[in-house]
Amino acid sequence: MVETQQTAVASKTMLDVRGLKMYFPLTRGVILQRTIGYVRAVDDISFTIERGQTLGLVGESGSGKTTIGRTLIRLYKPTAGEILFEGEDLAKLHGEGLRQMRRRVQMVFQDPYASLNPRFTIGSLVSEPMHIYKLGTAKEIRERTEELLRVVGLRPEYIDRYPHEFSGGQRQRIAVARALSINPELVIADEPVSALDVSIRAQVLNLLQRLQQQFHLTYLFVSHDLSVVRHVADRIAVMYLGKIVEIADRDELYTAPKHPYTRALLSAVPIPDPKIERQRQRIILSGDLPSPINIPAGCRFHTRCPMAQSICREIEPKFEAKEGREHYAACHFAEKVTPV
Numbered sequence: 001m002v003e004t005q006q007t008a009v010a011s012k013t014m015l016d017v018r019g020l021k022m023y024f025p026l027t028r029g030v031i032l033q034r035t036i037g038y039v040r041a042v043d044d045i046s047f048t049i050e051r052g053q054t055l056g057l058v059g060e061s062g063s064g065k066t067t068i069g070r071t072l073i074r075l076y077k078p079t080a081g082e083i084l085f086e087g088e089d090l091a092k093l094h095g096e097g098l099r100q101m102r103r104r105v106q107m108v109f110q111d112p113y114a115s116l117n118p119r120f121t122i123g124s125l126v127s128e129p130m131h132i133y134k135l136g137t138a139k140e141i142r143e144r145t146e147e148l149l150r151v152v153g154l155r156p157e158y159i160d161r162y163p164h165e166f167s168g169g170q171r172q173r174i175a176v177a178r179a180l181s182i183n184p185e186l187v188i189a190d191e192p193v194s195a196l197d198v199s200i201r202a203q204v205l206n207l208l209q210r211l212q213q214q215f216h217l218t219y220l221f222v223s224h225d226l227s228v229v230r231h232v233a234d235r236i237a238v239m240y241l242g243k244i245v246e247i248a249d250r251d252e253l254y255t256a257p258k259h260p261y262t263r264a265l266l267s268a269v270p271i272p273d274p275k276i277e278r279q280r281q282r283i284i285l286s287g288d289l290p291s292p293i294n295i296p297a298g299c300r301f302h303t304r305c306p307m308a309q310s311i312c313r314e315i316e317p318k319f320e321a322k323e324g325r326e327h328y329a330a331c332h333f334a335e336k337v338t339p340v
Helices: 067-072 097-103 122-133 138-152 156-160 168-180 198-216 226-232 250-257 258-265 274-279 311-312
Strands: 013-028 035-048 054-058 080-085 105-108 186-190 218-223 235-240 245-249
Touching: 013 067, 035 067, 035 218, 035 245, 054 226, 067 105, 067 186, 067 218, 105 168, 122 138, 122 156, 138 156, 138 168, 156 198, 168 198, 198 218, 198 226, 198 258, 218 226, 226 235, 226 250, 226 311, 235 250, 235 258, 245 250, 245 258
Parallel strands: 054 218, 054 235, 105 186, 186 218
Antiparallel strands: 013 035, 013 080, 235 245
């Protein structure tokens, strides 16, 4: 990706991902298994995140968003590529080095109903990372646990209750408190509000923004909802079938998209003005997302793109700057993509 080839200011760039690939092997046979192919969930992507900023990562289901988050935190070992966290390649870490890295990089998972063990109290769940890393005495850890519950908007006296006693929004607050318990620098939020009621989403989003300012956090915010990402992100990267097809500043992406897939996603974002909403053109993509096992030749989006021509079926477009140094897209006809 062109963006990572430019010299970044070391003090500003926290995460620099270069040529990241995550392939899952397909095997056949029970005893003598042999590999017959690969699921290319993440296929040669690069991006940077500056300290204190939020990068929104959007795309439909199956695009590889969650796989990126899990690979960055090393729940998956990448097939290839570099994950430079303040200059140190996380892809090469193992053992104690990997354990210490996870103290600086934490993840908030999508489903608060599944990510919290129902057999433990929320006090145990929030304090467990502090016990693992031996961050104080038992009394100090309990006091910090109570303080974290206050920070995320819960009462300290809830410390001995169990997850089933809380609503979805409260559970996600507990998950956020657990992620913050060991003072991370980078938080990967994997669809943190998609499992919540619409009335609760704004509360959790506002909480994440407040905590970012309070604790000087850096976020990778994964979502399929562009309207949610616009609320929290400084920059937005759009994924399609394992590739980043466009990345730009938030406002520029919304006002001047340079990829037809981004334009289609934007057309589905509702506008709270009935007159404008009635006049807008809704772009409905035909067909389904192709399989990551059998990637189409040329541009990956050409099977569903309303602008596709013969060159799109034969030659993969370069990911390059479009109308400015900070706006990148991979499309042969980027200059013809009009705002929604």
